[in-house]
Amino acid sequence: MKIFITGGRGMVGRNLSALAESTGHSVLIPARDELDLGNSAALTEYIEENSPDVIVHCAGLVGGIQANISAPYDFCHENLLIGLNLVKAARKAGVQKLINLGSSCMYPRKAENPLRESQILTGELEPTNEGYAVAKVAVARLCDYVTQQFGFSYKTLIPCNLYGYWDKFDPNHSHMIPAVIRKIDEAVRSNAEVVDIWGDGTARREFMFAEDLAEFILFALERFDDLEQYTNVGLGKDYSINEFYSAIASVIGYKGRFEHDLSKPSGMAQKLVDVTRQKKLGWMPKSGLVDGINKTYKFYLEEVL
Ligand SMILES: NC(=O)C1=CN([C@@H]2O[C@H](COP(=O)(O)OP(=O)(O)OC[C@H]3O[C@@H](n4cnc5c(N)ncnc54)[C@H](OP(=O)(O)O)[C@@H]3O)[C@@H](O)[C@H]2O)C=CC1
Ligand SMILES: C[C@H]1O[C@H](OP(=O)(O)OP(=O)(O)OC[C@H]2O[C@@H](n3cnc4c(=O)[nH]c(N)nc43)[C@H](O)[C@@H]2O)[C@@H](O)[C@@H](O)C1=O
Numbered sequence: 001m002k003i004f005i006t007g008g009r010g011m012v013g014r015n016l017s018a019l020a021e022s023t024g025h026s027v028l029i030p031a032r033d034e035l036d037l038g039n040s041a042a043l044t045e046y047i048e049e050n051s052p053d054v055i056v057h058c059a060g061l062v063g064g065i066q067a068n069i070s071a072p073y074d075f076c077h078e079n080l081l082i083g084l085n086l087v088k089a090a091r092k093a094g095v096q097k098l099i100n101l102g103s104s105c106m107y108p109r110k111a112e113n114p115l116r117e118s119q120i121l122t123g124e125l126e127p128t129n130e131g132y133a134v135a136k137v138a139v140a141r142l143c144d145y146v147t148q149q150f151g152f153s154y155k156t157l158i159p160c161n162l163y164g165y166w167d168k169f170d171p172n173h174s175h176m177i178p179a180v181i182r183k184i185d186e187a188v189r190s191n192a193e194v195v196d197i198w199g200d201g202t203a204r205r206e207f208m209f210a211e212d213l214a215e216f217i218l219f220a221l222e223r224f225d226d227l228e229q230y231t232n233v234g235l236g237k238d239y240s241i242n243e244f245y246s247a248i249a250s251v252i253g254y255k256g257r258f259e260h261d262l263s264k265p266s267g268m269a270q271k272l273v274d275v276t277r278q279k280k281l282g283w284m285p286k287s288g289l290v291d292g293i294n295k296t297y298k299f300y301l302e303e304v305l
Helices: 011-022 040-050 065-070 072-092 127-150 176-189 210-222 241-252 276-281 289-304
Strands: 002-006 026-028 054-057 097-101 153-159 161-163 194-198 207-209 230-233 257-261
Touching: 002 011, 002 040, 011 026, 011 210, 040 072, 054 072, 054 210, 065 072, 065 127, 072 097, 072 127, 097 127, 097 210, 127 153, 153 210, 161 176, 161 210, 176 194, 176 241, 176 289, 194 241, 207 210, 207 289, 210 230, 210 276, 230 276, 241 289
Parallel strands: 002 026, 002 054, 054 097, 097 153, 153 230, 161 207, 194 257
Antiparallel strands: none
16 A cells, blocks of 8 residues: 655654555655645645555644643644645545544543543633644544545544654653653763652553554554544553653662652643544554553663763
């Protein structure tokens, strides 16, 4: 299958393109300087010229809670712009199949957990990442409407939080796991006695190793017609932030104390996704938390430091 992976140089995109190529697919992964998804005409021309069998939309302006708080306009505008451009260009070029990546932050902040796909748009969004979530919901709905009005198959996967190879370790943009790996590694190197935990540590998160999501995406492409319009992708289990810090500290060998910085944002109290539809397809992720942290820390030491 010829797969056009937008955001092919990002964390999910690189995990997906590596796995896709190793399993015999051909992948199109233009970098931003070859193809800016903000340029609608160039995007349409690219898709028409390359005629992919399917598109997987992994591109986006993506960041953790601090990044989202500091730039809500950018997170909303960029993700809306590239999502709208992509759906329009794909439809114009006649690409029948598209997988759009949403995010668990699309769900209402007070929705009952585990979060079911039917709960989208049933309540107010989490303020710390509302701009990003509005864009995610809008593009997902646009995929529904193209499917309804023109008979295409543009479907949305909703992953839980992700981490892994090619993640972002810059604390101004990072999600929690890469940020904490860097923070605790630096504490060990500097013999620091205390590491700050953002918030009171009771918030809960579900983090999937990005290579497992890549595996699910290929699994889903092989049974594309069995996919519903929305499918959560998760582990079916979450941990408290305190538990994440402890697991990362034990992998890295940090023996110092932790202090809770209550001035830092915590975001949603919990966002555990319901994996009933994913399980019905016959797939569950293989990486456990400690295994995933070990692999990510090794990547950090070898490729980032
Ligand atoms: N990371 C997570 O925890 C989660 C991510 N997701 C979703 O998964 C998808 C992938 O996320 P992730 O891999 O972490 O994100 P990354 O930030 O690692 O990768 C996103 C990629 O998109 C590219 N991109 C952004 N804007 C443009 C543009 N205008 N033209 C061309 N390329 C562009 C970026 O290029 P450049 O490097 O040049 O900026 C980058 O390579 C996103 O849709 C995200 O919302 C969903 C749930 C959780
Ligand atoms: C993927 C999804 O998730 C994002 O939202 P989020 O889950 O809140 O993002 P996060 O991973 O940055 O934080 C997770 C939790 O962890 C706590 N936390 C503790 N200590 C650190 C810390 O040092 N850094 C960070 N970033 N968080 C920390 C932090 O306070 C929060 O309670 C959206 O922005 C959006 O990107 C989206 O789609």
